[in-house]
Amino acid sequence: MGIGWQNAVIALGIALTAVIYLHLSTAHTQKLAQEHTNQMYHLSYVPGFFKHDQQPTGPGFRAKTLPALGLLDRTYETDPDFDPHREKSQWERFGNYVAHLNRASSKVQYKVFYITRHGKGLHNVKEDEVGRAEWEAYWSRLDGDATKEWIDARLTEQGVKQVEYLRDFWRHAFSHSQVPPPERYYTSPLTRCLETVQISFTDLDLPENRPFRPIIKETLRERFGVHTCTKRSTRASIASRYPGWEIEPGFAESDELWQPARRETEEELKNRLLSFLNDISQDHATIISLTTHSWAIRGLYEAIGHPNVWPDAGHITPLFVRVESG
Template identity: 25%
Template sequence: MEASSSTALYPQRRCKNIYLVRHAQGIHNVEGDKDHSAYKSPALVDAHITPLGWSQVDYLREHVTECGLAKKIELVIVSPLMRTMQTAVGVFGGESCTDGESASPLMVEGAGHSGRQAISSFNCPPFLAVEACRERLGVHPCDKRSSITKYRTLFPAIDFSLIENDEDVLWEPNVREAIDTVAARGMKFLDWLWTREENEIAIVTHSSFLDFTLNMYSKECHPTIAEDMRKRFANCELRSMVLVDRRSVLVLLQ
């Protein structure tokens, strides 16, 4: 009898667990839901999250703490935009800073119109800002980042060392990044992620970046799985996935 199976086994050491998070509700989401043309408003440049967004952050923080995920995360990668960094430090960061604490805060008090106390970097994973997981670039001012100089004052414990330019040289006012280009950028980002030594990684990013990237990966999946992967992320939604190097899988199967 010829052996066959519809399932697959991979050694855990050949996989990474990644936790994809879309940022909490931003002011641009509110205005865009009322009138889509509002996304082009200069008033929404580098949009920050809303009071409802902060409530979403608090809810997700409670969830990752109660389920034990917060203690497993080895690295938090974040898109360098206000709303994603606020979401990331609110969900995976430490508690409120205390008097006499020596560690740099992940977020200073009131950063980005938050009305929040400073968030501590004590006893939490490192945070790394990466431009490759930014939102679709161009035209919409909400997707244009501020200077790294400004961000370093607001988020002192986030590592911005991988970002080459202080000002945003990627966003263009009159050219919208093509969907295929975003997807290719996302897949290249995940290939880079595989080279990291950490095995439990949270990525706090954006809806279009997630939609276009996961749509490309879903093309190789069974239709039921593809449908699941193509579902649009809600604000502050977290999904767990396993990242596998297919080259290693081929070696294992030979």
């Protein structure tokens, strides 16, 4: 009888601990999701400038990096004064047009996002092996199998090659297409994104006034919970692997958002991305690099009204955004 009661007390203690953990984690998730209600900015995508805006939506099509990022061949109202003889590149004329828009109003600003989906990760390989249904039901909840580990998944060899191609793409785009380098680099804290942004922009001839110093943002991470590939490493581990990178203030040492039995809802994801967008709208940079995940990109698109174009792994999609304050 005594041992039975002891076991019952232990079991009750474990259950209460789990309930408290779930409550605290859920409260933290809901706080992130609700921060969008205090927005200082309204963001919307501006159509008619990039080919990606016109591409098919849904999972049957995967958007890939296009030459010169798919900037449409078109004229701008600023062309007659800036380039009367059409001697400048499309990107030079577009950049001048964006600068003109940003000078026109202090309440409305325009930004260009270079959105990169990370290269192929070890979790993607396992899902390919077993199929989506079995991955969702069983394997996604494990840390790995007998041959690989996908908790906070790293890039595969194929994923590394994909982002090495992105580095070559950027080198050509900067020098031949006059695509402007990013003024700011934001990235998810998950390892596959950290590896992607590091490889993509290493050994490039970047302007001194636009140094490569990524800012790691919790709100730019993948839809979290249940799947172990969405659980991030500790702050100390990230800082030791990427010295000199900026980790945003308030970034917890351990992952306080990921829960083994609860996944972030799509609505919470969209609201979290709204919070992220509201945060970086205070950044005066016009050209901004975002390195993130498939779910996060789709949540971002939904947040600003962009068509639901699914990005392929290791590819870049541009986005022209209007930011209105007040």
